[in-house]
Amino acid sequence: MTPAAAITPVWWAHDRLMLIDQTLLPAREVERACARWEDVAEAIRSLVVRGAPAIGVAAAYGVALAARASRATTVDALLADVETASKGLAATRPTAVNLFWALERVRHAGRQARGLSPDDVRARLLAEAHAIRAEDLAANQAMGAHGAALVPAHARILTHCNAGALATAGYGTALGVIRAAHAQGKVARVWVDETRPVMQGSRLTAWELVREGIPHRLIADAVAGSLMARGEVDLVVTGADRIAANGDTANKIGTYPLAVLAQHHGVPFYVAAPSSTIDPALPSGEHIPIEERDAAEVRQVGAQQTAPAESPVFNPAFDVTPARMIAAIITERGVFRPPYAFA
Numbered sequence: 001m002t003p004a005a006a007i008t009p010v011w012w013a014h015d016r017l018m019l020i021d022q023t024l025l026p027a028r029e030v031e032r033a034c035a036r037w038e039d040v041a042e043a044i045r046s047l048v049v050r051g052a053p054a055i056g057v058a059a060a061y062g063v064a065l066a067a068r069a070s071r072a073t074t075v076d077a078l079l080a081d082v083e084t085a086s087k088g089l090a091a092t093r094p095t096a097v098n099l100f101w102a103l104e105r106v107r108h109a110g111r112q113a114r115g116l117s118p119d120d121v122r123a124r125l126l127a128e129a130h131a132i133r134a135e136d137l138a139a140n141q142a143m144g145a146h147g148a149a150l151v152p153a154h155a156r157i158l159t160h161c162n163a164g165a166l167a168t169a170g171y172g173t174a175l176g177v178i179r180a181a182h183a184q185g186k187v188a189r190v191w192v193d194e195t196r197p198v199m200q201g202s203r204l205t206a207w208e209l210v211r212e213g214i215p216h217r218l219i220a221d222a223v224a225g226s227l228m229a230r231g232e233v234d235l236v237v238t239g240a241d242r243i244a245a246n247g248d249t250a251n252k253i254g255t256y257p258l259a260v261l262a263q264h265h266g267v268p269f270y271v272a273a274p275s276s277t278i279d280p281a282l283p284s285g286e287h288i289p290i291e292e293r294d295a296a297e298v299r300q301v302g303a304q305q306t307a308p309a310e311s312p313v314f315n316p317a318f319d320v321t322p323a324r325m326i327a328a329i330i331t332e333r334g335v336f337r338p339p340y341a342f343a
Contacts, residue, residue, distance in 0.1 A: 007020075008165075008169075009166045010049060010133065012126075015035075015068065017058065017062065019033075021048050022166055022203075025207055026203055037062040037065045037069070041062065043058065050166075051163065051239070052277055053277075054166070055098060057136055057169050059089045059092075060102040060106045060129035060132045061126075061133075062085060063082055063086055063106045065085075067110070068122055069081075075116070082107060082110055095242055095289055097242040105132065106125055109124050133169045139275075139276075139332035140168050140173060140274070140332075141171055143177065143274065146332075147176070147177030148177060148180035148183075150335065152235075153185075155181065155187055156188050156190075157233075158236045159190060159192060160193055160251070160254060160258055161195045161205070162195070162200040163237075165208060172239075174238050174271075177270075182214050188215065189215050190209060190217075191217060192206050192217070193224055195254060196221055197298045202218055224257075228265040228267055234267070236258055236267060238272070239271070240272075243271070243277050244282040245278075245280045246340060247336075247338060247339075248286075248320055249329070250285065250321075251271070253319050254319070262325070269326055270329075271326055271329045275333055290320075293316075293317050295313035295315055298313045323339075
């Protein structure tokens with residue numbers, strides 16, 4: 001088995017973007033190659049690649065693929081093709097701000113290279129995508145170090161969804177904090193909730209923890225409150241898909257109820273995310289767009305139908321946790337506490 005520290009969900013090889021197909025885990029580990037920006041867009045839309053930082057990295061490479069595929073012979077025509085691809089990639093998922101941040105960063109690199117040849121612009125775009133990926137890896141490791149300092153000895157940590165290596169360029173945000181704390185001998189147990197309806201906790205986070213040998217127990221989402229009532233949770237650590245300027249945080253659906261439970265039981269609730277997840281343009285969480293996904297995700301578990309096909313479904317992919325419920329936000333720049341000021 002490959003060590004968990006080497007889990008690489010998003011990488012460039014042989015002029016292709018390579019992805020681990022996360023829809024097939026944990027049963028099968030399959031690599032998927034994307035040769036066109038449209039392939040990348042579909043991979044983001046269908047959750048082959050997921051997690052805010054990983055989506056941003058993948059989208060950056062999607063722009064580079066669009067530039068490489070373009071037959072444009074002038075820089076202006078090339079940048080027009082890049083703009084078309086960027087708009088298509090931006091339309092895939094609305095909540096994770098890293099997607100839009102990465103797209104704008106790569107587009108800016110292209111605009112800055114206007115005085116070069118089309119081939120040089122193509123090279124600049126790919127180099128920028130490589131830089132975004134490398135910076136994400138470094139940020140995750142820095143986040144892990146900052147966050148581990150908040151973890152007490154013999155900690156029992158509850159985490160939600162998957163904010164691990166699979167959700168990033170590698171190592172992870174919330175799970176990066178847990179990895180770093182485990183390396184320091186601080187982790188007694190990780191409580192992993194299933195994270196319905198797409199089961200990213202049971203399918204992905206548990207898979208990562210098994211590979212790394214970190215002690216954990218899988219629970220149904222509904223168990224979290226009783227665990228806190230019994231005093232068996234010392235802290236909660238989650239990732240984030242978008243953080244508003246005031247610290248309100250959007251994350252996978254089910255995060256807000258955990259924050260409410262944590263506040264009621266006096267359990268500190270932490271968010272770990274790179275600074276690229278902070279959206280200073282949004283004053284508060286009420287302005288964060290919340291994606292709604294296919295009803296089949298709720299009516300089925302895998303291929304098994306668990307509800308009548310005629311039943312209407314409400315399936316928001318994210319919810320918003322108010323800043324007042326978050327004990328601290330951990331970024332690569334350090335630990336921020338309320339009232340949040342990220343400048």
